Amino acid sequence: LHVTLKNNGAGNATGAVGLLGTTDTYITITQDYSTYPTITALGGTAVSSNAYAFSVSPACPAYHQAAFSLLVTADGGYTDTVAFTLTIGQMAEGFETGDFTAMPWQMSGSLPWTITTSSPYEGVDCARSGAIGNSVNSTMAVTTTVLTPGTITFHYRVSSESGWDYLRFLDNGVEKGKWSGEVSWTEASYAVTAGSHTFTWRYSKDGSGTGGSDCAWVDLIVFPQLSSVPVITTSTLPDWTAGYPLSQQLSSSGGTGPKTWTDKNGDLAGTGLSLSAAGLLSGTASTGGTISFTARVVDSLGASDEQLLNLAMNAALAIAPDTLPDGIAGQPYSQTLTANGGTGTKSWTDQGGELAGTGLTLSADGVLSGTVATAQMISFSARVQDGIGASAVKPYTLTMAAAYICGDANGDENINVGDAVFIISYVFRGGLAPDPMVSADANGDGTVNIGDAVYLISYIFRSGPPPTCE
Incomplete structure (x- = not known):
């Protein structure tokens, strides 16, 4: 933490020293002392020569307001105490991951924004608009939920054809600010209401001409308090059938940034199913029974939620009987097929249409019936499908003897x-x-x-x- 002091007095401030303190139980200060270079009179500023440092307890809740005090002394007997607060766990995007994965960024326009290490505002990386031509734009946007009214702050830099090619910032489609020409790193700040917001940064060009580097940069976006801890919204899972592939996306609301899913206790091991980091429950179970596991989701700030989920895995479909009785040509024939296992309503078909022309049909509820005109041997495959798409097939052969x-x-x-x-x-x-x-x-x-x-x-x-x- 670097602290900047401003001298509003009429004389230069020399020998300035700052001592950082706090009574917050979640905060442990590990570097509390720094000197400052001479601060010139009438509005001069200086940044602490050393970085103050502190650690935060893992038990500290997200968006906790930590209070600090800075005891400042200088030559000539000057002394003052400055109080300030810092928001712990505040969501900031500085693109220091080297990509756009820290937030659910969406790119549009002719070319996407990219990550660059060229002259960022702070750190190593910043975002740069795409190298577009005339009459098009390069847009990046992020949609998130703001928990309480607050402020979004970001730093921008522009090098463009002044008055024609602009960097624009929009909140839910409403333009809040635009800049063109040669603008060095500058901070922008806008009030934000609670609720869903799409924050958009768009560099757009007019129909002709270029100027400067013909692009814009954005760095160190500090968001207002975003939605609180993530909440798993999937509370039930559909019944399923063993032997049939499952693909079920778990869902959650709230949280900040990307969220990662795990099978907390490893209960899915050996079941044939697994839970991906993206929350996709998938695989093929080989046996029936109830599968129980605890799904856990963690957001980018470490906030988490857990949910015990139960999955009723029904046995695989099995067709009965193993054989069908023979019949007599010219006499009505009726035999009901049954299917054990499976999920939901089951429907039967004559796979391949082999019964066509024999005088027999297989109804959707599994009744094989009809009258065969002549003595013959009939072979067909009965197929049953359950409510989720799982199926089983059994071949049958029966003889229709002469009457x-x-x-x-x-x-x-x-x-x-x-x-x-x-x-x-x-x-x-x-x-x-x-x-x-x-x-x-x-x-x-x-x-x-x-x-x-x-x-x-x-x-x-x-x-x-x-x-x-x-």
Whole structure:
């Protein structure tokens, strides 16, 4: 900390010494003494020859107002005490990171602002407008939330065509100041209300001409008190399905500057999920169950928040049954498929459309139904998808057998003399009727009579023609 003294008296001040003190419990002064060069009369100034130094307790809250006193003595018996306060944790952007990552800066216009080490106001780096041509601009802006009314202060330098090419500062789109020509480092300060603000620095050129270095510089932006500690606004996570990739962005409000996320206790280790520094919860869990972890977010001032989050991980989808029963051609068929596991509503489809033309369809609720006209083997793949997009597929094959065997009058699935006897019993003795009746019409004449029994005996014992039911 360097302190500047101003001499309003009529005589030069020599032998000036300053002793820094504080009663603030968060502050420990480590260098309290400095001399000053001669301060000339009537408004002369001088900066402390040495830097005062102090440390701040980690327990000190952000934006704490620390009170200091400076006991000043000089030759001739002069003595005075100057009181002042410093805001601890005040957000200042001096671009000393060497880039624009300390704040959520947004660039627009023809070319972005850049970081330069050429003649900064303080430190090593400052921001410089882009090397643009005529009739365009180079703009940098930052949007943040101001917690209480205050002041934004920054230093600027301009080297441009005077009266034509300007550096402009805007607050929420309202121009607060503009400068052109040759302007050395100068401090600007503007009152700011509480609430959301977009602070904009824009170097713009007219349609022709250049002057000087044709650019502007900005350094040491001191913001008013920004939004307080960050607050994690994500309180719940959606149910999910094991085996399906998860990508869920956690969110927070408040805080200052960039925020960094961590899995505080490492509870996600081994789950297949991880939490990125940007707050993205992602990965693929292999098993079902409840996954609990503590998300922690820290802003650029060290303020933080934590939130215990629970994620219900449902088991992976599994289709049942393993096999389907065969059916009979010409007869209605219905079988319901089920799916265990998954999340939310499940929907079924015939993957690849393989059931088309078979007489069977698979409904969205998993019912396989219809009537197959002819005996055949049917293969298809059933696919089920849950409410988040996870899916499972199972291939099935089923046989649609003929509705009857021509000549198998007694329905024992064989053609033998028993079928001839069955027909004779039916025709002459009032025995049971063949089911279906057409299965006993062995000679294909459209009726069931003794001729069908004779036809079967000829087929069985005399190598006659096979049954031809119609």
